[in-house]
Amino acid sequence: MTQVEVLYRYGATPSESATLAIANIREVYGVRKIVFHEAEKTVRVEYDSTRLTEPVIHQLLRRAGLDVVEKVQLYTLPEPVEPAPAA
Template identity: 70%
Template sequence: MTQLDVLYRYGAPPTEAATLALGKVREVYGVRRLVVNEAEKTVRVEYDASRLNQSVIHQLLRRAGLDTLEPVALFTTPEPAPAPAA
């Protein structure tokens, strides 16, 4: 079992119907946790990568009625250190 997280930014706040549908997304086998952050307009989904992938998670959120705009990077890779001058 491989646990992964994906973070999406959304545009319009979810409607009441979309909020109820997001609750049903949590019942999908392989989705472990779903957290909506209204202040940052993001939704974070923890899922089992052996059962689902990022595109399936995106489809589930869109079908629930969430206006997903873009995935957000959870981390950035540091730039390599400059080479020492000789």
């Protein structure tokens, strides 16, 4: 099992029916946790990447009625360092 997290920013606050549908996403095999941060309008989903992919998580949230605006990068990769020229 490989745990992966993805963070999305959403636009409109989810309706009551969307909130219930999103709660049901937790029942999907492989979804571990869904956490909303209302002040930042973000939702973080932890899932098992051997069972699900990021596009599937995105689609589940959209179908539940969440207004997903963008995927937020959780970290940045370091720039590759070029070796110093030989003297």
